[in-house]
Amino acid sequence: MEPLLDTARMQKLDRFTIDEIGIPGAVLMETAGRGVVSKILERYGDLVGDGRILVLCGTGNNGGDGFVIARVLKNLGYKVTTALVGDVDKVKGDAKVHFGALIKSGGDLVAVTEGLSTECPGEDWALIVDALFGTGLTREVEGLAAKCIDEVNNTPVPVVSVDIPSGVSSDTGQALGRAVSADMTVTFAHFKKGHFLHPGRALSGEVSLVDIGIMPGHYLEEAPDLFLLEPSDLEGAFLRGEDSHKGHFGHVAVVAGSSGKMGAAHLAAAAVLKAGAGLVTAAYPGGLAAQVNFPPEVMTLPIGGELRWSAEMVTKLKQLISSVDAVVVGPGLGLDAETGEFFGQLLRLEGLPPVVLDADALTLVAGDRALLPGEIKEVVFTPHPGEAARMINSATEVIQGARELALLKLIDAFHGTVVLKGASTLIGAPGEPTLLIDRGNPGMSTAGSGDVLAGVIGALLARGIPTFHAASAGALLHGIAGDLAAEIEGVEGVTASDILRAIPEAFLAVEGFCNPGEV
Incomplete structure (x- = not known):
């Protein structure tokens, strides 16, 4: 680096x-x-x-x-x-x-x-x-x-x-x-x-x-x-043995979605698979079945018959959470009080594996820090500047004016790995140096882009990659995928689905140590 x-x-x-x-x-x-x-x-x-x-x-x-x-x-x-x-x-x-x-x-x-x-x-x-x-x-x-x-x-x-x-x-x-x-x-x-x-x-x-x-x-x-994290720093990180099977690459649970926001769950779950996880299960309120359109490779777990999350649903997630290698929580989750109660109890499940908290999960934590149990260790927070501001009671312009300092404040406040998204994404964790990603483009400022990133990080966690390294590699891959998408669609035309489709080519760019577009 x-x-x-x-x-x-x-x-x-x-x-x-x-x-x-x-x-x-x-x-x-x-x-x-x-x-x-x-x-x-x-x-x-x-x-x-x-x-x-x-x-x-x-x-x-x-x-x-x-x-x-x-x-x-x-x-x-x-x-x-x-x-x-x-x-x-x-x-x-x-x-x-x-x-x-x-x-x-x-x-x-x-x-x-x-x-x-x-x-x-x-x-x-x-x-x-x-x-x-x-x-x-x-x-x-x-x-x-x-x-x-x-x-x-x-x-x-x-x-x-x-x-x-x-x-x-x-x-x-x-x-x-x-x-x-x-x-x-x-x-x-x-x-x-x-x-x-x-x-x-x-x-x-x-x-x-x-x-x-x-x-x-x-x-x-x-x-x-x-430090500047570059593709060559990930040499050999994603090699697969000839005798590999899906169990070697982990199982991710995506707990996401609410009425009108099932697309966020779709993007996160699909990104898990595109980033190489062996299995993914998407859990969502069962009353939203008519809004579901997951890829066929995604296993689903509809819970109950309601349109939103409630604390009673946590018991029906215990078996899934105990069997997976990583959890992604937050994309499109919802912000009502019952969802907040559900979220707090979910994080207190025994045997919780490494978890990625994104989107609505971050807003819930910002509103009530007590939702986050003190004993949770392997967690990745992925705030954009606005979410980061809410998490440390600041303002977006203050975050953007001193991003490195803001990252350190987030780490100190939440004691986990933090991916501060935006132009020149920063990643840090307790006891680790700060890493900077010089990939990505303004076209990635689009709905669902963060959901894709959360899924990519979740997939890397499921492989057994430690939280800081999974978050760093995931952010770099996400940025490269965004650049690849912009080469095809133009900066104005990039969507989260375009970034999703470019993830496999981003892996090729990393493994071949070449610039996007050269693979």
């Missing part, structure tokens, strides 16, 4: 490399700048041609990288203008070394005092390099710098950001007042949290990593706490 570093850890690695290993900072800066140039020419060399390149620099180390980039591009024969935003007297240390080298090599420098449109009119820019602010930025961007960022964003040419788009928090991905929207970001040594936490993920564009000689993350005294 690839670690995603925060600013403090990255700065410690920088200092360790310079102070303990003995590689001068100016050398690292030179290597960084040359690495960015290599990536620029690799992607935009043909586009730039004889056009002009604007390198926008601040007065700090990010600007120092920009000075190197400008000098190297000039020496390669490109037409380059360096725009310095800030007082030249504030350029210090290694950045000052490379500022001097740029000037001595005849670099074209403009000191920006009013704005780019005034002092660097960009009608014929072919490319803009953003080296204004780096990963150390913590303050709000304002004044001239904010104006320059707005002008960059309004210029219809490719933008390459150095290390991180200027104005994006390296720790949270949030925009600090203003932020550059880059087409490509070239970063050094390690990816940063802000590259993958939204809106930083969208603002970073394509993120490319360059090795400049900074020591790797395992030299840190304080280990990284956020």
Whole structure:
């Protein structure tokens, strides 16, 4: 898994490399700048041609990288203008070394005092390099710098950001007042949290990593706490023996559905099978039989003759729950008081296997924490931001503004594995690092998508995969399936059924370590 570093850890690695290993900072800066140039020419060399390149620099180390980039591009024969935003007297240390080298090599420098449109009119820019602010930025961007960022964003040419788009928090991905929207970001040594936490993920564009000689993350005294989960991390996780039978892959009970919401139960149960479980039984209120349309492979257990759940139904579930390997509870379950009582008693059944709580189950828990027994251990919570907000008495915008912190609060409050859904899904559990999924697309914001995810996780739990690992793998597979569905249907046309159909191909993508669409 690839670690995603925060600013403090990255700065410690920088200092360790310079102070303990003995590689001068100016050398690292030179290597960084040359690495960015290599990536620029690799992607935009043909586009730039004889056009002009604007390198926008601040007065700090990010600007120092920009000075190197400008000098190297000039020496390669490109037409380059360096725009310095800030007082030249504030350029210090290694950045000052490379500022001097740029000037001595005849670099074209403009000191920006009013704005780019005034002092660097960009009608014929072919490319803009953003080296204004780096990963150390913590303050709000304002004044001239904010104006320059707005002008960059309004210029219809490719933008390459150095290390991180200027104005994006390296720790949270949030925009600090203003932020550059880059087409490509070239970063050094390690990816940063802000590259993958939204809106930083969208603002970073394509993120490319360059090795400049900074020591790797395992030299840190304080280990990284956020990692990017990728298909290659699941190598061999889903292999089947030639002598396998359905009993090897577990039996899942899906306790779901209510009047008008049986589609949620259908999707969850079907996803269990598509994700490789050997057996699935869908339990639902018997009075809803006319609304049932499960696939033929799904076994069914209609309970009683009512249209909704009641506490009396729990006794009729005892035998099923005691015989299965995992339970999915919540999709379309309902939110009335009787259903809440049923839900609380269900979770107290003796011998309850690992359980996935989704959708209405999460809302019920948020409304009455006492429904969740203290002794329940193997549980996966799968909230979207709105559900997460209800669970910890917060607000959706607060959750989205600090998703990593919100995840930790959920784990602390509920003592289980949590999948915080949304753009850049996060997974965590007590004693485990936080994992991030950089798969999926806006088309997955559709009814039933979460029901499919719950079924996938349930299937992996039934195989005997521990809760944290089942939740992580399930979220990655779900994201890949969503991307595969979008390739066929387009982002606007993706439905939960499309994601469901793509699950088998998502497994192929994981096993073959390839990108969706290459299988």
